Amino acid sequence: MNIAKEQLLVLVNENDEPLGLMEKMEVHQKALLHRAFSVFLFNSKGEMLLQRRALEKYHSGGLWTNTCCSHPYPDETPSQAATRRMREELGFETTVNPAFSFIYKAALDNELTEYEFDHVLIGEYDGPVFPNKDEVVDYCYMNMDELRENMANHPEHYTEWFKIALPMLEEFLDTNNAISNENH
Numbered sequence: 001m002n003i004a005k006e007q008l009l010v011l012v013n014e015n016d017e018p019l020g021l022m023e024k025m026e027v028h029q030k031a032l033l034h035r036a037f038s039v040f041l042f043n044s045k046g047e048m049l050l051q052r053r054a055l056e057k058y059h060s061g062g063l064w065t066n067t068c069c070s071h072p073y074p075d076e077t078p079s080q081a082a083t084r085r086m087r088e089e090l091g092f093e094t095t096v097n098p099a100f101s102f103i104y105k106a107a108l109d110n111e112l113t114e115y116e117f118d119h120v121l122i123g124e125y126d127g128p129v130f131p132n133k134d135e136v137v138d139y140c141y142m143n144m145d146e147l148r149e150n151m152a153n154h155p156e157h158y159t160e161w162f163k164i165a166l167p168m169l170e171e172f173l174d175t176n177n178a179i180s181n182e183n184h
Helices: 024-029 078-090 146-152 160-178
Strands: 007-010 018-023 033-041 048-054 066-070 098-106 113-124 136-142
Touching: 007 024, 018 024, 024 113, 033 078, 033 160, 048 146, 066 078, 078 113, 078 136, 098 160, 113 160, 136 146, 146 160
Parallel strands: 033 113
Antiparallel strands: 007 018, 007 033, 033 048, 033 066, 048 136, 098 113
């Protein structure tokens, strides 16, 4: 499956109120605030499912990141978009629940900038993964201790948004006991 290269993104203000639509590459070139989502899935052992982005991605190719992330279509909720992208990127669907949202801005490769109102969704999944090679070059499950250590020693192997979101996710999980994890 080849995912469409052009996509209209929803431009938003700091309250996530829609301001209009713009083509994805233009949004990233102009560093405009837009709606996005990030999915974090854990298996029953409390290990996080990570993906390594395909080398040919328009930015951050070959870097490790959270389970799935992208942008909702104009007529989708973040949860609907998360379900669609899990299916497109990883070949499965599972229930995800809204956790929190945050705004971040990060310079990327290829003279692009992510400036996102990011909706974080979490869930559990123990089934098979069928990665779409146009999107995902590799995947693994990693416990949180190992992940923290690996990110501290090799931050260049991870996407910018993942490095920003992970501490907030850990705080959310600790505060809400959202995922059972003996290593967390």
